[in-house]
Amino acid sequence: MRIHPYAALRPRPDLVSEIAAPPYDTLDSAEARELASGNEKSFLHINRPEIDLPVGTDLYSDAVYATAAANIKKFAAEGWLVREDKPLMYLYAQTMGDHTQTGLVCCCHIDDYVGNVIKKHELTRKDKEDDRTRHTSEINANIGPVFIAYRDRKEIDAFLEPIAQGTPMYDFTDELNVRHRVWAVENTAEAERLFAAVPVSYIADGHHRSASAVRVGTERRAANPNHKGTEEYNWFLAVCFPASQLRILPYNRAVKDLNGLTAGAFLAKVKELFKVSEEGVEESPSSPRHISMYLGGKWYGLSWDEEPGADPVSSLDVSKLQRTLLGPVLGIDDPRTNSRIKFIGGIRGPGELVKLVDEKGFAVAFSMYPTTVDQLMAIADAGQIMPPKSTWFEPKLRTGLFSHTLD
Numbered sequence: 001m002r003i004h005p006y007a008a009l010r011p012r013p014d015l016v017s018e019i020a021a022p023p024y025d026t027l028d029s030a031e032a033r034e035l036a037s038g039n040e041k042s043f044l045h046i047n048r049p050e051i052d053l054p055v056g057t058d059l060y061s062d063a064v065y066a067t068a069a070a071n072i073k074k075f076a077a078e079g080w081l082v083r084e085d086k087p088l089m090y091l092y093a094q095t096m097g098d099h100t101q102t103g104l105v106c107c108c109h110i111d112d113y114v115g116n117v118i119k120k121h122e123l124t125r126k127d128k129e130d131d132r133t134r135h136t137s138e139i140n141a142n143i144g145p146v147f148i149a150y151r152d153r154k155e156i157d158a159f160l161e162p163i164a165q166g167t168p169m170y171d172f173t174d175e176l177n178v179r180h181r182v183w184a185v186e187n188t189a190e191a192e193r194l195f196a197a198v199p200v201s202y203i204a205d206g207h208h209r210s211a212s213a214v215r216v217g218t219e220r221r222a223a224n225p226n227h228k229g230t231e232e233y234n235w236f237l238a239v240c241f242p243a244s245q246l247r248i249l250p251y252n253r254a255v256k257d258l259n260g261l262t263a264g265a266f267l268a269k270v271k272e273l274f275k276v277s278e279e280g281v282e283e284s285p286s287s288p289r290h291i292s293m294y295l296g297g298k299w300y301g302l303s304w305d306e307e308p309g310a311d312p313v314s315s316l317d318v319s320k321l322q323r324t325l326l327g328p329v330l331g332i333d334d335p336r337t338n339s340r341i342k343f344i345g346g347i348r349g350p351g352e353l354v355k356l357v358d359e360k361g362f363a364v365a366f367s368m369y370p371t372t373v374d375q376l377m378a379i380a381d382a383g384q385i386m387p388p389k390s391t392w393f394e395p396k397l398r399t400g401l402f403s404h405t406l407d
Helices: 013-019 029-036 062-079 111-116 124-137 154-165 188-195 207-223 263-273 316-325 348-357 375-383
Strands: 007-011 079-083 089-096 099-109 146-150 170-173 179-184 201-205 235-242 250-253 275-277 290-295 298-303 341-345 364-367
Touching: 007 013, 062 124, 079 124, 089 154, 099 111, 099 146, 099 154, 099 375, 111 170, 111 207, 124 207, 146 207, 146 375, 154 179, 154 188, 154 341, 170 298, 201 207, 201 375, 207 235, 250 316, 250 348, 263 275, 263 298, 263 316, 290 316, 290 348, 341 348, 348 364
Parallel strands: 146 235
Antiparallel strands: 007 079, 089 099, 089 179, 099 235, 146 201, 170 179, 250 341, 250 364, 275 298, 290 298, 290 364
């Protein structure tokens, strides 16, 4: 795979904790407005610019994109963001509790995305892709890095590990108690050489960000009669992690009603489809082919035998739940669009599922065993698409730390 250094637009070191923000898609408008309240330097003013407009503003209105463009110019004009004086890459370490993951910040080539050197495992939604495409084009920058995984390579580890022994250029802890550290990588030619030997990589998180970056790059190629192939719009911002370091949390589910069934009738159906245990049930399953179901104030354990010959997608626990129970019994035909199902990132834990059922009017909830990184890569290698909401990566990459401008 091809990687590329770039002259980042990045926070002034003394302001980094004020500026760096969560990804745009982890907060709704109200949450972003609250988090940025009283902080004019928060990057949420750029990646969720509607917070500077009246409540209820159409998220896809011209004013939203114009505000984002004006704000990134303001951040640079005020000196809150500064331009790196030469092309660099960066080493980015995140520590959440006892888990640390360390990746290389660089740019990846849009042709590697198109040619499937950078593999995908999710479909994108047109409305979200259109939004990020216009946002990227209007602000003329990639601001949220794409989360990319590659199979571990000892020679890359040996190159990067000594860099992390130095003094970081950034070292701060965010509102979720995640520590972020960043070091400059000066020997970018060696990094390029080492990554050129990586045959394929995988988008772990950021399918809409990568798809929109590729669209912007492709559009600018077509519009540039003097296109040479060396322009910055041929590249998009990414952080590349060795796969062994990544942590996937479960993506749990809750359903608002039982599709006309009583709780007793629904439980009887479940017992026809799964092995069901009622004693000693783990609220968070500790092994695959196990789902914990919360119904009527009680946890039930659902399990099944391995299905020989199942393809990588069919073998996922979320696939088994969808094709066996959510679809045929509960009538959740398309989980991407059905309003009766809610997806809950595993960082919130099974307690959130109990609250949804006991206090928020939901009928049943399912606590899942997380999809593994190996399963993700196997699905991408097979050219298959993962069911929606199959993976929840944590910690999330901060936005605004290393913006990549497209000119």
